[in-house]
Amino acid sequence: MNVPDALNHPVRRQILRILIDSGEPRDSGEIIAAGLPDLSVSAVGYHVRVLESAGMISRDGGATGDESTYRFAATAVDDPEIVAMLESTRDTDVADG
Numbered sequence: 001m002n003v004p005d006a007l008n009h010p011v012r013r014q015i016l017r018i019l020i021d022s023g024e025p026r027d028s029g030e031i032i033a034a035g036l037p038d039l040s041v042s043a044v045g046y047h048v049r050v051l052e053s054a055g056m057i058s059r060d061g062g063a064t065g066d067e068s069t070y071r072f073a074a075t076a077v078d079d080p081e082i083v084a085m086l087e088s089t090r091d092t093d094v095a096d097g
Contacts, residue, residue: 006054007085010093011039012047016056016074017086017093025060025071035094048072056082 007013018034019026026034028044036044048070051057056076061069076082 001050001053003054003056003082006050006056007082009047009050010089011036011043012051013086013089013093015044015047015072016051016076016082017090019057019072019074020077020083020086023077025073027061027069027071031072 007016014036015031018031018036022030022034028041028048031044031048032039032041048057048059052059052072056074057072058075059070059072061071
């Protein structure tokens with residue numbers, strides 16, 4: 001998936017914001033606790049896979065194959081266009097979520 005399509009969803013933008021703002025890898029539970037309390041672990045897993053396929057996050061861990069054991073980190077943290085887009089949509093995404 002390409003970057004514009006991956007970022008065309010408020011939940012994915014929120015996940016990427018959470019990872020960028022934290023500055024360190026987070027697992028699904030930590031992502032949920034940081035601002036997406038209505039999302040399930042499997043829903044987070046789906047959205048992070050989309051972001052990963054677009055090259056905006058990386059995953060680490062998960063030796064057991066259990067999605068909840070993975071930790072995710074933002075790789076798009078230094079991309080000024082992505083960061084600017086996330087900032088310009090922050091208020092709308094938070095209000096919708």
